[in-house]
Amino acid sequence: MRYPDLPYLTWARGLYGRVRLDLGSSNASTPSWEDLQMSPADVPLHADQREGPPGLFELLAQTYTFEPDQVAIGAGASGVMSQVCRALLTPGAGDHVVCEAPVYDPLKGLPEGMGAQMTYVRRSGPGGSGGIDPSAVIDALRPSTRMVVLTSLHNPSGRQIPSPTLAAIAAAAQSVGAFVVVDEVYLEFLGPDAAPAARLSPAIISVNSLTKVLGLGGLRIGWALCQDRSLVDRVRRCFLHASVNLASPSVAIGMQALRRRETLIGRSRAGLGEARDTVQAWADGRSDVRFHAPDAGQVAWLELTWPGASGRALSDTLLHDHGTIVAPGEFFGEPAGIRLGFGRAPEVLDEGLTLLSEALDALT
Ligand SMILES: Cc1ncc(COP(=O)(O)O)c(C=O)c1O
DSSP states (O other): OOOOOOHHHHHHHHHTTSSSEESOOOSOOOOOHHHHTOOGGGOOOSOOOSSSOTTHHHHHHHHHTOOGGGEEEESHHHHHHHHHHHHHOOTTTTOEEEEEESOOHHHHHHHHHTTOEEEEEEOBSGGGTTBOOHHHHHHHOOTTEEEEEEESSOTTTOOOOOHHHHHHHHHHHHHTTOEEEEEOTTGGGGOTTOOOGGGTOTTEEEEEESSSSSOOGGGOOEEEEOSOHHHHHHHHHHHHHHTSSOOHHHHHHHHHHHHTHHHHHHHHHTTHHHHHHHHHHHHHTOSSEEEEOOSSSSEEEEEEOSTTOOHHHHHHHHHHHHOEEOEEGGGGTOSSEEEEEOOSOHHHHHHHHHHHHHHHHHHO
């Protein structure tokens, strides 16, 4: 296997957490021990030898109205995605994968690395903000297609894929023996009752984690939900081979976060509507940008509208002159834009938009 470079991830890892002002991040801030209503003394350090962390499958099943044997776990959504790829794809077998674009790097890197033949279906609109055409995905299916990769809410546009679109794609995928993997790490920015896509069809696998909406990416806990128990069993086997178990301190904290998820989701969503409106009003006041508001969440696409516009030049200027980070559009295949993360306190967002204006003025 030859895993391709992951330009976005490599760039992001070197910068996030090291800059003065962050207008790039897609995850909610990390909750405190107080938010979690627990303390370090509640966290066990011993290894648990049982198969799977006790109670975690049940808790996830109860949270999402699935059965425990319809749940698989892994090290974050990334770990789960790698297990799903290994469960569905056979290197050297000529497997075909349909993947949306623009897409978060590793979602295509994994199947590419396993040698799958890739067909990319581009979402319409700047940054994919116009959504995905189900007929384009369905037309791309082949008898050898094993997997369709989608995200909802989408990174970078924050757009949700409507249920009828997902159901139509799933029905077509099922007819060629493929599964639809829906990365839903941003799902609960829609609210705690947002339903996983896997409810719609046994051909859909929903992948989610504690990283984005609950702000607990450091725990590295993710899960997959699927009505098809035999697929879940294969995904679990991949986990057993690769990892044996999750880190028991993480599981203790993660389970407490899941018990308190409604409160924590509320905390993460608070102020996002106002922040989005602030960005919209700022963008409406300028002639060199167009803001494509998300359905939910704290990231969205900012289109740069002047001739020859470069999101990378804007990002570099912001970083070097103002210690501020935004994600350049080139990492999503669209150089004339940036992904803007606006989940910030009002005064921080105001300062960030002022700096963004200064950087734009310097470039246009
Ligand atoms: C669409 C998408 N999936 C997965 C991840 C990573 O999730 P995790 O930290 O749970 O591995 C990210 C992080 O940026 C993402 O944007």
